[in-house]
Amino acid sequence: MHRFLSRWAALVCALGLAPLAGAAEAPPAGHFFGNPGFTKPRLSPSGTHLAVLASDEAHRQRLIVVDLNDFSLKAAAEFRDGDVGAFSWLSDERLLFTSADSQAAQGDQRYAPGLFAANRDGTAFRQLASSRGKPFITVGGPSSLLPWHTFMLDQDGAQDGPEVYVANHLVENLSADREQELLLLNTKTGKAKPFDAPSGMRWWMLDQQGQPRLAVSRRDGQTMMHYRDPASGAWREIARHASYTGAGQGFQPLAFGPDGTLYVASSEKTGYAAVHTYDIAAGKLGERPLLNVQGYDFMGHLVFGGGKLLGARFLADGEGTEWFDAGMKAVQAEIDQRLPRTVNLVTPPVRAQTPWVLVTSYSDRQPQVHLVYNTRTRDLKRIGDSHAAIKPAQMAAQDVVRYKARDGLEIPALLTLPAGKDKNLPLVVLVHGGPYVRGTRWGWEAEAQFLASRGYAVLQPEFRGSAGYGGAHLRAGWKQWGLAMQDDIADGAKWAAAQGYAAPRRVCVAGASYGGYATLMGLVNDPELFRCGVAWAGVTDLELLYKGHWRFDSDMSADFKQYGMRDLIGDPERDAERFAATSPLRQAARVTRPLLLAHGGADLRVPLVHGTRFRDAVKATNKDVEWVEYEQEGHGWYLPRNRIDFWTRVEAFLNRHIGPQP
Template sequence: MVVRTLIASLLLAAGAQALAAPPPLSAFFDNSPFNGAMLSPDGRYLAAFIGANDKRDGLAVVELDTLKATMVAQFSDTDIGQAQWVNNQRLMFSTTDKASGQRDMRYGPGLFVVERDGKRFRQLAMRRNAFIRNGSDDNREMLPWHTFMLDEPGAQDSDYVYVTDASITKAGTLVALDLLRLNTSNGTALPVAHPGTARSWTLDQNGEPRLLQTLDQDSAKLLYRDPASSEWRTLNSYQGYTGEGQNFTPLAFGPDGALYVISSQGRDRSALYRYDLEHNKLPPQHVLELDGFDFRGKLIISKGRLLGVRVHADATGTEWFDPAMKTLQAQIDARLPGTINLVTPPVRPESAWVLVESYSDKQPLRYLVYNTETQKFSEVGRIAAQIKPADMGPRELYYYKARDGLQIPVWLTLPPGGAKKNLPMVVLVHGGPWVRGGRWEWNADAEFLASRGYAVLEPEFRGSTGYGKQLFRAGWKQWGLKMQDDIADGARWAVAQGYADAGRICIAGASYGGYATLMGLIRDPDLYKCGINWVGVSDINLMYDGGWFYSSDLSNEWKRYGMPALIGDQVKDAEQLKATSPLLQASRIKQPLLLAYGGADRRVPINHGLKLYDAVKAGNPNVEWIEYSEEGHGWHLPKNRIDFWGRVERFLDKNIGTP
């Protein structure tokens, strides 16, 4: 197979030199110099996010037939964040500052456009009070800093796009998300009239706004704008913070105008349906379901036809409807064995190029383009390029039964090579908690720990999403209770299976995972020999009211309607919240504990950590405190990620590792 690196002139050397085992911390936690790519609508050009030679991330465009690469946008003080093709000639993009923590963020993302040859650069939206002028025609009023791109690029066949105008509180809470029709050539924008308080939008097959989700207090609605009358009508009304009464969620419009939705009505796990807009109802038969998982995915449309669906089951893959794409997938898979290869055709192809994203549990995402006529690959770039698959361990999905009989999915990552039994183990608890924790892919946190000789167990405890309503609903009001039992049962399952040494298990996690770490040390002191909590909740009542000095981005509506139902009511469940408070039971934590918090965290303000540290330290000398004053809810800066995981490595080696 002939592989050519497209952007060698813009990257540092694409191939990493042989690494000593195990790979260094930077291989896992440094910023990647390559961050993805996307085809133009006609498939003749490729846009890629590139940072090289200590420069900020820029936006490069490659003419695929000639392999000529041009850096079309790059700043000295910030990085390119998101981008999308407006049409075959023009790109729109925003910025993000990868060199600043949350405390030091001073600017919004801005909004800019540039031609594919780097000409006609223009700023359309402000970065707060910062203006970047480029010519006399820019002496006009720009859109405000809180203007953002939609996740949907639209029709990509004119100068027009739709962008959102977000209303955001000082604490960072989203209030409303209005829509603007923006002319990217002259910068003029017009608002889209709509009822209610807008929270999300869906464009139709022609790139026009067709669906609107509103949220007023706890009352949510899904509204459809009739193309014949332009009038809005309600398709579904439901409770906004618990989802009670929500019959389906919209996915996208097909090329024929059909609305595809995701629904679990009458079933435990959701499936994909083609919604009946004429009669406002779901059809009796689904289009596609995933074995063992709620449906997640997106439509793949090219040449005005629905070719297939990108699906997210245990791994991200593709279900092709089109016979020609099935054949092409088989050809590419035969040339790239051992990896999942995601093939994306252009929207309106005028060339033979397709984009291929290749990955496995041991290989981070690798981007290539494939010419269907010459049958040759050209490599574009790799995420985490220092990582070698041979240095990584296997990752698999298993299931175990909790003590009440509920089936719990769990991800297990093992060290590369060597022994697979009786290992020291880290139980890594995901945050959220109302999210899906993992999938079959390369995971930096888990693979780092595995590379240091630890088995890594990641339970999808009750309350996790993606595995059906029963598992999700079973987690309501179970913080510190049955959710905690599921995690402990997973650790004991790993011991019974022979993977873990019962005397060398540590529990760790961030946010909710940090809360579960603390409750695990309290409830199961015989099981966990140590704990690592970063940015973790230490008391549920502190989430409701952290005091006047510490601001939180949790909205009053979430505290009023969501938290009482999903976590616990401050009045009705007062005793339960006391019994499941790590802060109030801190004296029971006797194991070694590593605590890390961000000084600018608005999701779990630092007082959660400060209060807990003081309470635990009073009776436990083995408590280590880390504060990254510039960070928020997680580590944005590579230096802090590397520092933190280096401390984790030393902490684990001391307490459960092998000298």
Template sequence: MPFMSAKLRRGTVLAFNLVLALAAHAQDSAAPDVPAPRQATAALPALASFFDNSNFGGALLSPGGRYLAARHGAPGKRIMLAVVDLQTKAVKVVAGFSDADIGHMVWVNDERLAFDVTERDVAPGETYLGAGLYAVNRDGSSLRQLATRRGESFVSEGGTHIQKKILPWHTFLMNQTGAQDSEYLYVTSVDFDERGQKRNVSLLRLNTLTGQATSVLRPATVSGWMLDYQGRPRLAVGAEKGKTTLYYLDPAGDKWRSLASYDSYKGGRNAIMPLGFGPDGTLYVEARGGKDTLALYAFDYASGKIRPEPLVETRGYDFSGQLLGNRARLLGVRYETDAEGSTWFDPALQAMQDKIDKLLPSTINLVSVPSAPDAPWALVRSYSDRQPSVYTLYDIKAGTLDRVGAAHPEIDSRRMGRQEQVRYKARDGLEIPALLTRPAGAAKDAKLPLVMLVHGGPYVRGSTWGWNADSQFLASRGYAVLEPSFRGTTGFGAKHFTAGWKQWGLAMQDDIADGARWAVAQGLADPKRICIAGASYGGYATLMGLARDPDLYRCGVEWAGVTDIGLLYNGHWGIQSDVSDEWKQYGMPELIGDPVKDAAQLEATSPIRQAARIRQPLLLAYGGADQRVPMYHGRQFRDAVSATNKRVEWIEYGDEGHGWSLPAHRIDFWGRVEKFLDKNIGNQAADAPR
């Protein structure tokens, strides 16, 4: 891979995909990370290289650090679970099925793993099985099913199954490791109501050898749980009637007590978001501490407040990240600003990070260490704006790297575009962060066709610096891509977030248009060749952008988009949305608009009501199994806009949900987008430079 250092050892045995005959050995040789020479006859990067499923699903070091578990497959084959003994270099496939792919995986202890399964080639509309839950020893022995797959007692190759107690299908792995020192782990069991909405989450202590499980006493209606560093239940999160309450299981009296309560959607001065526990029992939380941005604080149990001084601040950004530690102590934190990074409190680990960064100078290198303090290896995930994730093992004593696997090995980083974090001023003076991706080799003074790519949510963090299939595909086809973090986007402080309340189709929309005009003013974009695109809320913004700024946007690409805020509230008599009643009652009226008090505003900012104003070419796509934005959003808007606009293209994937899960659909969709853009703002456009 071009970004790799030449110091990587050649012929590494840890490229065990050779041993498994799953894929060809990846090249270890290095090449400079520079744009490839432009050749008129060179074929464009293939669609499938961006949007096909990856055959490598990541890796995890065992708690002691001797073994490496990895999810791996081959083209046309199922994803299997393999374990490498890093001392003997022996490789063992420990689980693999002909009718399922290995999904999430965790180490229970150094000898045993737990995992669930998925079906990567089945769309949501055809899915009738749950994820199941299984455990297996690292040598492949003692494979046991622990939870059903919606009625399936076992995947077809599970072998003879002696009927024992098996948990129901709604049993799931946690995203926390637990103690990793026994055959037990904690799992959650979700209670759904008759509409399929999550009502309560129970916590179970599960023996992965016997299948026996015991429930943890809940303090109230619970939506989430947190374990401490010893792997014991210590925090429960309750969310009810618009309020979030944190409950703490005090080890002194072994009783639950309330730590904090705040508005679930608006937050507030007392809002704290628990991040995790340190080995000494300290609870670390994200909080504002009277400032605009979130920082990482330690929580004082005695006072019920955060300690005065933050542990980590990320200036200009809300702190968002995770704790890094082992069984003995807190070692550092991982955080996200314009990109991901790590702060190590341990000098030896900071020195190790510096060595790895010198070996891999062109990428961000995220280091994970096992829970054992004296583990001999660390796992590194490396990426850049042009390079998808690559996993390597770092030998701490030898100071060398071995390649493990890559997420998208077909991607040539030299042909990817550079991504830049930019900021521009909205018309009211608010600073808007954005990501700008330009095609590889594009001249600095080139006025390119521009795609305004709008993120969904909208009250989430948008794209961060790093390789992204959507933006890089568009850049590979010659487009500049601007991804604005308009007001209402989280991650940039309370002022930026609250400025977006009740601004759908208004100031939020202006922020996007102001970004396009900024790109024109900077000489980056051709003002006659700008298209707006996005999914979910981004789809809503696409439609409203076409209606509000017809002279700015030449065309629009909208998929899975909201077409009427009223439909979010009321839906359709024949189809139910998975938008929760809690969100409709307590969140939407405050952040989007009250259906009674703000009825006139919601009417004026409804794309369906503005459909007659949209005359530009428009590509619409929806999934028939989408429960977040059901198909009736798309069909009602299609019928309304088609009455006055004959340049509407309609795509319907009957078995897809809120986005495209199947590679065939992703490839088909983006192939259609490529042709649509080429015709309207690309080389085939009437006013394209010749």
């Protein structure tokens, strides 16, 4: 398997990019924070065509289809005043897609994305579900459309005709945990019929024939998995577990194989999630894992083709593939020989009729580049770049490191160092949100690379509570907001200074959401270590997470508030004393270091009141506080102009307080 340690990565990716002559000025912020120009390439089921989202002159995303016989291009879909959003192949001839608006902030996006279909040459266009609010195009009249709360599934169907299963979400508040009714939709006639299934389902899994086979429901903090027998059509519960702690007979369903085998990810055997088969009749895992990613939980998906399981795409330090099929192993080896300085993700078509496979190449310095490779002629053709303006020679090397926290727990982290520099640097400790998620992966990433291009070292710790590093690492972070989780972040900064990477008196802490909370608590707990902080969309009061505010409602579900938050964060009554000690709002007078504070006015996850209350409290005793509000942004910055504005402010703020020059 790949280990994605990046010291081997050369200055230039072997994809025809020439090195720059001499020193160059730092790339502008827009090169990092603009929307990608070429994204989401997908082969048609037979591999004869490739669909992709590509930006036009007006920076709108169009759905383009490449004919791999002659590499001619055809626009399958575009909107005059919007973008194509998600899409999937219904067959080699037809595509399903949604609309989007990349030029409106989250607070202005009050419309559902609608549902549309068209042939790959742009003909037989049909709107299938209404957009909420301003429509783009309506074909056949609004009365013939499915309701605005009809959405694509997050998986492919049979891909052999115009019919597809879609989900009708039965709750008005789409941010809440909601029930889904499954509909079988004919994308040529627009007619849909309900699928006969139990009510209360929140998620569905289709089998390799595109038929509903597994469904998930949730009630009273429990998640139940239901299996549909393909012969009788009868549904029965096959497993259940605690929704947020995983306690019980828990596993993550991954896919059904062509022969009906259910593949799952489970940590029952080793404490790390591994890929297993699941015996539905016996209700138990296969004895031996099919794939165990050493030191990591399996996060990824299975790759099928030609009627069999070919391999698994997984996330370790970075993303890679383990092939079970000898033919695909050989293809991977050939491509890696041609592209030796990148990680190359190879995706074959589901029912190959051509020798073309899709290749996505990346490294720590190279944003994703998409190519196609002909396994017969060995032709390798570059199709497009996600961030064409980025020059790998100007980017920084990124290493996977591990350090010991004060109690001995090993903490994984990514360390990005400016090109040609590795000692006595100003350091930004960049803390991920969540917090109970995987925060980082090896590979080019805009925020860390932007800071490194400005002369800063960047440390991104996977503190306890981060997912993906085994159950023990995850559970060690429960109820540790502001405590051991916070210590892990401080210990990372101290480790970087002890190793000589960081100048001890030039360290800043930064992050969004939970990372914003950790930034503020870092300034509360360790003012001698962290000389400044940058917090955006940050939680400032633990009690407010539970109680909310009469003017600002959070989109966190009632189920999570009742059953998840009490286990993961704490109980606001029993833990009231701890909440007071670890809420930045209650400790605002202790924040004496310079602070850049930002929030979105339309944030539904951590509402604006978190930011304004803390701003008012901290400004009473700290005059070096900069406040930024992006009125129509939500939980993070959606618009490129706001991302560019914010990170330009961050650059100026850091330069004033820890600067690249002492």
